[in-house]
């Protein structure tokens with residue numbers, strides 16, 4: 001149970017777990033991806049609330065444990081104010097959780113995926129400044145291409161980019177052979193692996 005406060009100031013308890021196990025409860029995968037997990041209705045004003053609450057996802061069969069921290073805790077975690085137990089991957093906010101679980105489900109290497117996103121972001125930014133760029137992994141299509149959704153190029157529009165699985169495999173091999181490469185090292189900040197570790201830095205220095 002979670003304690004929730006609505007915009008209307010109503011306090012109530014919602015039956016939303018703070019730890020889920022995707023091996024024993026695989027149905028949660030679909031509810032996360034269709035945006036029904038962490039959503040509830042306020043009993044006072046009937047508003048549909050999208051909650052940004054710390055949640056741990058255990059997926060032993062995929063050798064993965066992920067913790068989703070609220071977006072508001074990004075700086076606290078990166079600044080060592082908020083800590084997370086060792087060995088747990090960190091994502092911030094619901095969109096990053098959906099992205100990371102899709103990567104884990106497809107048994108891809110998240111560092112390699114973030115390296116691809118970094119290249120896609122760099123290419124997308126050539127046409128001008130894109131401070132709100134968000135690139136999310138969506139899945140593998142039947143032509144063996146990795147599908148990425150790109151937000152923030154144009155207001156309220158999503159672009160789709162496909163990357164051949166063969167290119168992913170090349171990058172995966174490069175990550176294995178050159179773990180100390182400055183790009184791959186820069187993508188990782190403690191247990192948070194994301195192209196944003198570099199892209200946000202770049203934006204801050206513009």
Ligand SMILES: [Zn+2]
Nearest residue numbers: 006008042045
């Ligand atoms: Zn309410």
